[in-house]
Amino acid sequence: xxxxxxxxxxxxxxxxxxxxxxxSPVKGHSHVYWYRQLPEEGLKFxxxxxxxNIIDESGMPKERFSAEFxxxxxxxxxxxxxxxxxxxxxxxxSSKSGTGSTGELFFGEGSRLTxx
Amino acid sequence: xxxxxxxxxSLIVQKGGISIINCAYENxxxxxxxxxxxxxxxxxxxxxAIRPDVSEKKEGxxxxxxxxxxxxxxxxxxxxxxxDSATYFCAAEGGATNKLIFGTxxxxxxxx
Numbered sequence: 001x002x003x004x005x006x007x008x009x010x011x012x013x014x015x016x017x018x019x020x021x022x023x024s025p026v027k028g029h030s031h032v033y034w035y036r037q038l039p040e041e042g043l044k045f046x047x048x049x050x051x052x053n054i055i056d057e058s059g060m061p062k063e064r065f066s067a068e069f070x071x072x073x074x075x076x077x078x079x080x081x082x083x084x085x086x087x088x089x090x091x092x093x094s095s096k097s098g099t100g101s102t103g104e105l106f107f108g109e110g111s112r113l114t115x116x
Numbered sequence: 117x118x119x120x121x122x123x124x125x126s127l128i129v130q131k132g133g134i135s136i137i138n139c140a141y142e143n144x145x146x147x148x149x150x151x152x153x154x155x156x157x158x159x160x161x162x163x164x165a166i167r168p169d170v171s172e173k174k175e176g177x178x179x180x181x182x183x184x185x186x187x188x189x190x191x192x193x194x195x196x197x198x199x200d201s202a203t204y205f206c207a208a209e210g211g212a213t214n215k216l217i218f219g220t221x222x223x224x225x226x227x228x
Contacts, residue, residue, distance in 0.1 A: 004159070033215060033216075035218075040125075040220075041220060041221075042122070042205060042218045042219055042220040042221050043160065043205060043218040043221075044218075045215050045216070045217065045218075048214060048215050055214065056214055056215060091159055091160070093159075104162050105150075105162070105216060106162075107152075107159030107160045107161065108159050109157070109158055109159045110158075110159055
């Protein structure tokens with residue numbers, strides 16, 4: 001059984017370039033969450049998506065960041081015009097029917113973005 | 117209101133000792149409190165979770181103690197082993213909050 005698959009695992013970009021991070025949830029899971037982890041910090045919520053819908057994007061920076069979870073294919077976290085402060089580990093997690101009372105959250109191994 | 121405060125930031129315990137990590141929250145609507153374990157280079161994985169209708173939950177060497185009135189919960193690792201060395205995150209969810217809010221993590225090192 002494949003868990004949450006994230007790629008690329010490591011990504012290096014120069015300032016001003018675009019970064020695209022992909023996440024394939026556990027088979028049968030329709031809820032996807034993106035978290036960002038900075039060194040010596042916790043996991044910061046970014047966005048919560050269900051198929052074709054953004055449910056909660058309260059943790060997403062207003063500019064340069066976007067996320068989607070299309071009907072077919074993986075969820076994509078897109079960062080335009082990257083800056084050094086975007087360097088972090090980005091984790092995707094999926095759940096069958098939402099977290100907490102309805103389902104466990106399964107995490108991928110993360111995509112580590114380095115901005116030069 | 118949405119924060120979960122975790123302490124200590126790091127912890128060193130001798131093999132066989134008890135590791136204790138504490139978390140506190142403000143939002144009384146939270147009703148689900150999991151702990152996640154993360155090894156270097158890996159994603160977090162659910163370790164154990166509790167709901168506020170019980171004050172304690174034990175799974176093997178891992179125990180969550182929950183104090184609803186104080187809005188605090190803690191993870192106890194009994195007979196700590198070097199293989200337990202990892203980063204531990206507490207989290208909370210509930211009410212209008214539709215996602216897990218994580219603490220800042222505790223780096224545990226168990227010395228042989």
